[in-house]
Amino acid sequence: MIVTSTPEASPGTAADIVDRQRTTLFPWVKPYYAEPVVLSEGEGVWVKDVEGQDYLDFFAGILTTSIGHCHPAVTERVTRQMQRLGHTSTLYVTEPQLEVAQQIIDLAPEGLTRAAFTNSGTEAVETAIMAARVHTGRTEVVALRHAYSGRSSLATSITAHASWRPLPSTSAGIVHARSPYRYRAPLGPDATDEQLTAFFIDDLVETIETTTSGRPAALIVESIQGVGGFIVPTEGYLAQAAEVIRHYGGLFIADEVQTGFGRTGTHWFGCQHDGVAPDIMVMAKGIANGFPVAATVAREEVAASWGSLSVSTYGGNPVSMAATAATLDVMVEEDVPTRSETRGHQLRQALEGLQQRFEWIGEVRGRGLMQAMEIVADRTSKTPDAARTRALMQAAREEHLLIGAGGLSGHVIRTGPSMLITESETAEAIARLTRACERADAL
Numbered sequence: 001m002i003v004t005s006t007p008e009a010s011p012g013t014a015a016d017i018v019d020r021q022r023t024t025l026f027p028w029v030k031p032y033y034a035e036p037v038v039l040s041e042g043e044g045v046w047v048k049d050v051e052g053q054d055y056l057d058f059f060a061g062i063l064t065t066s067i068g069h070c071h072p073a074v075t076e077r078v079t080r081q082m083q084r085l086g087h088t089s090t091l092y093v094t095e096p097q098l099e100v101a102q103q104i105i106d107l108a109p110e111g112l113t114r115a116a117f118t119n120s121g122t123e124a125v126e127t128a129i130m131a132a133r134v135h136t137g138r139t140e141v142v143a144l145r146h147a148y149s150g151r152s153s154l155a156t157s158i159t160a161h162a163s164w165r166p167l168p169s170t171s172a173g174i175v176h177a178r179s180p181y182r183y184r185a186p187l188g189p190d191a192t193d194e195q196l197t198a199f200f201i202d203d204l205v206e207t208i209e210t211t212t213s214g215r216p217a218a219l220i221v222e223s224i225q226g227v228g229g230f231i232v233p234t235e236g237y238l239a240q241a242a243e244v245i246r247h248y249g250g251l252f253i254a255d256e257v258q259t260g261f262g263r264t265g266t267h268w269f270g271c272q273h274d275g276v277a278p279d280i281m282v283m284a285k286g287i288a289n290g291f292p293v294a295a296t297v298a299r300e301e302v303a304a305s306w307g308s309l310s311v312s313t314y315g316g317n318p319v320s321m322a323a324t325a326a327t328l329d330v331m332v333e334e335d336v337p338t339r340s341e342t343r344g345h346q347l348r349q350a351l352e353g354l355q356q357r358f359e360w361i362g363e364v365r366g367r368g369l370m371q372a373m374e375i376v377a378d379r380t381s382k383t384p385d386a387a388r389t390r391a392l393m394q395a396a397r398e399e400h401l402l403i404g405a406g407g408l409s410g411h412v413i414r415t416g417p418s419m420l421i422t423e424s425e426t427a428e429a430i431a432r433l434t435r436a437c438e439r440a441d442a443l
């Protein structure tokens with residue numbers, strides 16, 4: 001629990017602050033819950049609201065406070081950097097940027113030897129697509145249904161959720177193949193992973209053959225679809241999809257914004273579960289424990305193709321890089337892939353126990369400390385149940401447990417805490433989630 005308190009961080013009641021948000025920000029800045037939580041402090045997996053209530057943060061600001069709120073190593077390094085040099089732009093050389101580039105290249109799958117820094121996952125996706133288009137001299141991009149890529153015009157066109165698109169797709173040349181979504185595949189419950197993968201790969205080939213010129217620039221795939229509801233691809237899908245896109249002369253882009261840096265357990269990046277070395281990889285979220293940092297890494301010759309000028313005012317900012325370097329150092333020291341694997345196993349077993357108790361938990365899925373429950377009306381119809389999902393979110397909130405929602409219909413519960421979460425903190429989260437399920441069951 002958080003023991004310190006900063007009085008200057010409590011400027012009003014939660015209701016006053018929420019009112020101010022509603023009248024000053026764009027309406028699309030939409031927090032969770034009918035009565036949003038107004039947070040003012042954090043430490044490890046705990047956060048405190050402006051009224052002094054503690055919550056166990058089991059979603060980590062969308063899988064982003066990867067080593068816990070206000071980690072002292074990050075705070076210390078950022079403070080030191082802030083006192084020396086706060087900003088330069090990419091027009092000047094600073095060492096922290098190169099230190100982080102090397103850290104990332106050392107962790108990334110083989111062959112990804114060049115890095116570029118930006119400020120959000122959206123921008124990193126934009127950079128990846130631009131790099132693929134420049135390198136191949138082509139424009140068409142293949143994405144997957146249920147994808148989420150960010151909030152720019154291009155990213156919302158790649159995103160395949162009607163609810164996250166303010167406009168019809170505004171970018172030409174983006175097509176979508178089927179997501180390797182085992183639970184909702186039309187092959188029946190007895191289909192093997194091999195059969196499912198063959199089905200989804202056939203669809204990918206057919207999509208390229210029928211909806212592009214046959215000369216795509218790239219395929220972009222999340223190693224586990226995050227906003228889509230932690231959809232774990234069927235075994236072998238990523239590797240075969242990479243082969244397919246390369247066969248057509250395009251590049252394989254792995255979006256590791258949610259799955260990167262040990263989150264999925266055992267490996268540093270999600271695509272490594274399928275033994276894939278992408279041509280381009282996109283990272284953000286957990287990379288800097290909450291600082292606005294993203295990176296795009298690419299093979300040497302892909303990066304070399306981009307000859308025109310480009311600048312990022314804040315990309316590689318020394319303070320952001322200090323946060324990133326400190327976060328990555330802690331991740332390596334603490335061996336977060338192993339921690340995610342171990343704690344993820346503890347969590348997964350508990351979620352599967354809940355699935356046995358509650359008929360409305362259709363599927364439990366995920367990897368490492370990225371685990372989800374798909375909420376359905378019943379297991380035969382598999383009809384998404386967004387109302388029960390909202391009720392469960394609210395019940396968890398009442399248990400002072402923060403979890404996330406996702407899925408096409410907002411019917412998937414997502415969990416992804418700090419990878420430094422302890423065994424007893426995980427057990428505490430499970431106890432709260434169990435009570436929340438019991439309450440949601442009574443509805």
Ligand SMILES: Cc1ncc(COP(=O)(O)O)c(C=O)c1O
Nearest residue numbers: 120121122148149150226257258
């Ligand atoms: C897989 C994936 N890619 C890209 C993005 C966009 O990142 P950002 O919100 O930092 O722009 C997200 C955000 O949730 C994401 O989940």
